[in-house]
Amino acid sequence: MKQVVSPVISNDEIMPGGYLMWLDCPQIASVAVPGQFVMVLCRRRDGDVPLLRRPLSVHRVNGGRLALLYAVVGQGTQWLAERKTGDGIDILGPLGNNFTINVDSKKLLLVAGGMGIAPTVALADYAIDRGYITTLLIGCGSASYMYPAGQLDRAVSVGLNVVVATEDGSMGRKGMVTAALADLSPAADQIYACGPLPMYRAISGDIDMLGGKPTQVCLEQMMGCGWGVCYGCTVETENGLQKVCQDGPVFDIKDVLWNSVVDPVVGRI
Numbered sequence: 001m002k003q004v005v006s007p008v009i010s011n012d013e014i015m016p017g018g019y020l021m022w023l024d025c026p027q028i029a030s031v032a033v034p035g036q037f038v039m040v041l042c043r044r045r046d047g048d049v050p051l052l053r054r055p056l057s058v059h060r061v062n063g064g065r066l067a068l069l070y071a072v073v074g075q076g077t078q079w080l081a082e083r084k085t086g087d088g089i090d091i092l093g094p095l096g097n098n099f100t101i102n103v104d105s106k107k108l109l110l111v112a113g114g115m116g117i118a119p120t121v122a123l124a125d126y127a128i129d130r131g132y133i134t135t136l137l138i139g140c141g142s143a144s145y146m147y148p149a150g151q152l153d154r155a156v157s158v159g160l161n162v163v164v165a166t167e168d169g170s171m172g173r174k175g176m177v178t179a180a181l182a183d184l185s186p187a188a189d190q191i192y193a194c195g196p197l198p199m200y201r202a203i204s205g206d207i208d209m210l211g212g213k214p215t216q217v218c219l220e221q222m223m224g225c226g227w228g229v230c231y232g233c234t235v236e237t238e239n240g241l242q243k244v245c246q247d248g249p250v251f252d253i254k255d256v257l258w259n260s261v262v263d264p265v266v267g268r269i
């Protein structure tokens with residue numbers, strides 16, 4: 001884990017309220033793996049609010065560059081959205097565990113609901129570059145909120161299969177991403193899902209839609225410290241209380257006691 005102040009390369013709104021920030025950060029980019037996250041100080045170092053860092057998933061790495069994808073949901077992320085090229089961002093990471101691919105898996109199904117696309121693209125890049133047959137299923141409310149297809153051009157050019165679903169039918173398949181998941185899961189050896197808590201609850205409540213395939217999820221939780229000190233991120237699991245920041249954020253979907261998990265959307269900074 002390193003704490004660095006990294007210059008912003010670019011910071012663009014690529015979908016409504018969703019920003020893609022590239023940082024020049026070789027110290028973290030060189031060691032980060034898909035599923036991990038960084039804690040971002042969303043204020044000037046001599047400022048006092050918001051006090052806590054904001055956890056953001058590793059969205060992409062490219063050489064010494066690190067990409068973060070974030071939604072503006074409060075004061076901290078609004079401050080982040082206003083940063084310009086050359087501004088320094090204080091980040092801590094990489095943190096947490098990571099997605100794992102079983103030795104006998106060849107076909108991977110990645111499922112992203114809403115901003116769950118943030119960690120999923122890192123895994124898509126990783127898997128496709130290592131020769132896995134990879135399908136990325138992206139779901140959101142409507143076409144105007146869809147992750148831009150152009151961001152995936154390179155991965156698609158080397159074999160990534162992209163399927164999209166929108167609830168209003170304005171792009172791709174019409175309906176919830178979970179319906180498309182049920183159709184695609186039989187062809188996969190392993191499944192990875194990232195999205196809001198209601199999506200996880202829907203999947204865990206109807207485990208048949210996974211076709212019996214091993215499934216990992218990436219949990220989002222409010223975090224105080226990000227490295228196991230404050231116990232502010234604990235969730236109940238089959239293995240007892242676990243810290244999302246240290247034991248996760250990646251868990252087996254069957255291990256989490258979903259009814260005990262608090263939706264982190266409440267109280268975002």
Ligand code: FES
Pocket residue numbers: 222223224225226227228229230231232233234243244245246
């Ligand atoms: Fe402090 Fe996880 S955020 S222990």
